[in-house]
Amino acid sequence: MAQVIEGLRRFTVEEYHRMAEAGVFGPEERVELIRGVIRQMSPKGRNHNIAVSKGGRLFNRHLGDRAGVHVQNSLMIPGWHSEPEPDIQVTASQDLDLVGTGADCVLLLVEVADSSLAYDRTEKAALYAEAGIPEYWIVNLIDGALEVHRKPVENVYRERMKLEPGTRVSPISWPELEIDIADLLPRK
DSSP: OOOOOOOOOOOOHHHHHHHHTTTOSTTOOOOEEEETEEOOOOOOOOHHHHHHHHHHHHHHEEEEGGSSSSSSSOOOOOSOOOOOSEEEESOOOGGGGGGGSSSSHHHHHOOSSSHHHHIIIIIIHHHHHTTTTTTEEETTTTTTTTEEEEETTTTEEEEEEEEOTTOOOOOTTOOOOEEEGGSOOOOO
């Protein structure tokens, strides 16, 4: 459940977009709107960039024309007071005209986490479950593992697993695709 802080001014997605268009945020400033609050995003390090690139390539290579793979794009869901920027979105359609309209069905979201790990496990997981995203993965750079979240009910994922390199996992929307966890992580 969203915590209400007295005196906190929340913004709509439309207001957030107008602020961006007006240049309120600097060109290098990384922010996202979460439950009406503009939050600074963690800086991206080398290992983060490697993991995002590896994941994007892996899904593009294996899913081809069966899905859309979007790297570090805003996630827009109508009526939602949030616009997070997950590292990877895998959608039911490759139609780029649907991206950002809410009409494209998101089947899997992936966040790559090191300094944001606690936030991704709690706030982001609750947000994505509430939105009905069927599957959410966290590439955990701290532990060198993949955390898989499935079966959203209200704002909680009922199924959670932590998988180590050498283990294989299949997205629920593409059960024939088996991914070795090591293929999502930077080399040590």
